[in-house]
Amino acid sequence: MHDTPKVRPGVRLRPVRPAGWWFDVLLVVGFVAITVSLATGHLFGLDRAVDEWAAAHRPPAAFTAAMVLNHLGQGGPLTAIGAALAVLLAVRLRSVRPLLVPVAAFALTTFTVGPLKVWTARPAPSASVKEPFLPVEQTLPLFQSDLPLRFAQSYPSGHVANAIVWYGVLALLLAPVLRTYGRGLPHRVVLAVRIVPPVVVLCTTTYLGWHWLTDSVAGLLVGLLLDRILHRVPWDTLPLPGRLRDVDRPFTSAP
Template identity: 30%
Template sequence: MGGAVSLFVLITWQVAAHGPLRALDERLSHGTAQHGAVPSGCSVSTFVAVLAEFGADLGGVIVVLPALAATVAVAAWCGYRVRLRLWWLPPLTAALALGAVPAFVAPLKVWLGRPGPDGAPIASGNGYYPSGHAATAAVGYGAVLLLIAFTWAITRPPAPSEAPTAVSGAPPATAPPTMPRAAWWWGTAALACLNAGVGLGLVRRGYHWPLDVLGSWCLSVLLLSCVVWSAGRALSVNRPAPTPAPGPQPPRASPTPAPPDR
């Protein structure tokens, strides 16, 4: 996380100071951006423009919010159902992380006032750095993946070694089940491709500069780290241990009769 924060500070400084990194960013964007309406007809440029527009739309709140809301509801219900003590913490943190995106992005846009790639004047004192769409997609879809992993961990049955022992009846202190490594890596790869599609679409269609997208990705690391912490905290607090069933009692020895008085 420290590297992402340092990179975010560097990018913000370059954008605010009109540094060489910003100049390189603008030259790169002028060579790749395609402004205006999506061209009609059947051609490669039309297909690329439609694909880029679709990718940019995936970063909108109208798409990200329903996906995160459904995942939050499922994670909260599963955590409550298995009687996890902090079942509410990861879903609440994920929702707050997405809600914090405009709280971070809007003041930076107003403060820096960076114009858009098409040279259009800034409306209502707003700017283009960082990208709200890129930050919304990175935080929203990233939180969805983390909540899926959290739900997987709390709904898997314990391994045989985690079962209560017959002597003490108390379960040993073991970590909860985790998502299989292959599933996690596939989910991470899908998340990376999705955010790359959003970022490339925003740059290709001329909605944002490349540094706007990169700065938003660095900012999202900070917000997603809060979701990671909340999931780890909830999983570290074990759910209430089940009361062990009473085992068979050993037969009680009959008392020895006292000898008769003589």
């Protein structure tokens, strides 16, 4: 199955792996299934079991290490690094196209993950041990819109979703940046950049009790879907306004 349907003359979607739209549909179905299960009171036992195990296995050294490693998923620094790489590449190539990538990533995550958090209104596990000090049973359900917004933004995990999207952006920009300096980026390094940090963030976020396991899994599904959307965009051939055509050069590597 080809993953490059023609959009308009000269513009084709970039291929992703696994190819085709079936995997995107699977991600959406998975997210909907988890959301419906939580909304109907299921999976609470799994979430509590994982959280209780983590709480009972947090020696100081492991806790500190998890805190440090979890910074890999901080959205602000990731956005700044992605923007810096895009600016560097734009200057090196004298092209506006690299700047489109972090702008699109920021817009896509802002208008999907944020609204989902507000809509689902789920507290974090830690809401039972610090403000607002909810009973444990009340920290599990979705749609608790009666709580202040700052206490009910746990589902899906923004740390996990942002990590997947932004490390995908870094991988997309890093290879062409290095090429401008006459260096290559091995494929295994690209895979490591895209896979290792999000997995670390998922594990540490859940281990620290900042998110329920289902929050993290839902963030994984949303992040993968957004990542596939961004990597399908034909960055080198998107039509640009006339004023920008003087600073129009391709930058992505061949897929």
